[in-house]
Amino acid sequence: MKKFFAILALIAVSLTACDKGDKAEETAAATSAIKLSTDFVEFGKKGGEQSVLITIENPTGGKVTAETNVEWLDAVIDFNEKVIITAEANDGEPRESSVTIKYSSAKNVTITVKQKGSSAGEYDVEFDANRFEGIYFGNSASTTYNYYVIISDIGATINGEPKANGTYYFFDFYSKVAGDNEYPILPNGTYTFDATNSMADATFTNEASWYAVMDEKGGYKSSASFVSATVTVKDNMFEAIIEMDNGEVHRVLYEGDLNVDSDYITSTFTEDFTFAFDGANVTATNFGDILGFGVQAWYIEAVKDNDLFMFEVFTSSAESPTGIFSKLTGATNERYEDKYVPGYISEKGLMGTWYAKLTNGSIKGDVMAPIADGLIQITVTGNAISINISSSDDAGNKIEGSISGTYTEKVTE
Numbered sequence: 001m002k003k004f005f006a007i008l009a010l011i012a013v014s015l016t017a018c019d020k021g022d023k024a025e026e027t028a029a030a031t032s033a034i035k036l037s038t039d040f041v042e043f044g045k046k047g048g049e050q051s052v053l054i055t056i057e058n059p060t061g062g063k064v065t066a067e068t069n070v071e072w073l074d075a076v077i078d079f080n081e082k083v084i085i086t087a088e089a090n091d092g093e094p095r096e097s098s099v100t101i102k103y104s105s106a107k108n109v110t111i112t113v114k115q116k117g118s119s120a121g122e123y124d125v126e127f128d129a130n131r132f133e134g135i136y137f138g139n140s141a142s143t144t145y146n147y148y149v150i151i152s153d154i155g156a157t158i159n160g161e162p163k164a165n166g167t168y169y170f171f172d173f174y175s176k177v178a179g180d181n182e183y184p185i186l187p188n189g190t191y192t193f194d195a196t197n198s199m200a201d202a203t204f205t206n207e208a209s210w211y212a213v214m215d216e217k218g219g220y221k222s223s224a225s226f227v228s229a230t231v232t233v234k235d236n237m238f239e240a241i242i243e244m245d246n247g248e249v250h251r252v253l254y255e256g257d258l259n260v261d262s263d264y265i266t267s268t269f270t271e272d273f274t275f276a277f278d279g280a281n282v283t284a285t286n287f288g289d290i291l292g293f294g295v296q297a298w299y300i301e302a303v304k305d306n307d308l309f310m311f312e313v314f315t316s317s318a319e320s321p322t323g324i325f326s327k328l329t330g331a332t333n334e335r336y337e338d339k340y341v342p343g344y345i346s347e348k349g350l351m352g353t354w355y356a357k358l359t360n361g362s363i364k365g366d367v368m369a370p371i372a373d374g375l376i377q378i379t380v381t382g383n384a385i386s387i388n389i390s391s392s393d394d395a396g397n398k399i400e401g402s403i404s405g406t407y408t409e410k411v412t413e
Helices: 002-030
Strands: 033-036 040-043 048-057 065-067 073-078 082-087 095-103 106-115 125-128 131-138 145-152 167-175 189-194 203-205 210-214 220-233 237-244 249-255 273-288 296-304 307-315 323-327 344-346 349-351 354-359 362-370 373-381 384-392 398-410
Touching (some): 040 048, 073 095, 082 095, 167 189, 307 323, 307 373
Parallel strands (some): 273 398
Antiparallel strands (some): 065 095, 073 082, 095 106, 145 167, 167 203, 167 210, 237 249, 273 296, 344 349, 373 384, 384 398
């Protein structure tokens, strides 16, 4: 009998141990949690793509999944580290939905997704801008920081002047937030129109804020001053509601990089550019190790009719500029070998890597695009050269194509 009770006791202890083990496993599983970098994203009416970072605390294995319940929204998990949310364009009313993030041993979490609508009929003019550029003046003339912004469909000239057939909105913003000297971005916030030109924080002046439409000769087809206006800036989204002195109400939208630097956005393109230039004349000049970094500096020009590509690349070889080149970022301790210099503008004109259209053999600035990112492959074989470009300009347009032709190397003195 004692033996029997002893066995029962052992069974009880065993069951208790199993029960405690099961509960321990459940407790461990319950400690897993999904953490997001944000639980809210907002799209403009054009739609697009945004990413939210995911962190799994106390992971127990398995995959993270994402679910949506509307057709206009899609969500894809990238290596359990982020969810990529894509929204279609919206021509109707503003809409809202959500993305549910799941992990086997954690409580589900949701991301609220909102998208703006077309608001058709609410405004006299709705303008979806293609270009955002301007000049950052700092606080040299005021106690606040001055951001001069030009919003348009085709971009302004290098001097900030409107071009023929363009539509432009000019804003003279002031903020207590200083901009980065190399990469000034218009700060988030709500800005109000200031008829007194006080240059106060979160305002834009009457004196230098206006609207213009240009004719085919570069003259003013129409223009108007602001009577009242409000601008909202939030995370790469710009919206202005403006009452003009002609009685019209305009809504101006822009989605993208809000960098305010006249030397930054210089592309005149508003769409992708694909090309195939055969029979080009290509010349290359080797300037040697001009930087003292142990690499060879090359300047290359490829001309086909009125089309010009110019490249500045660095190689380890002094024999030819053959190689596959990625952009030079300027990072600390970066190797210059097999890099190209992205296009930029200096007092001497176009520098680095560019595409430009020639007018009577000269660059007039009407059609041009700096190569800002991507890859360039150059192959020299005797007197022949081929160049393949898979890149983008500083306005985000794809610049892709090929160049082939005769190769000539110049000798520097």
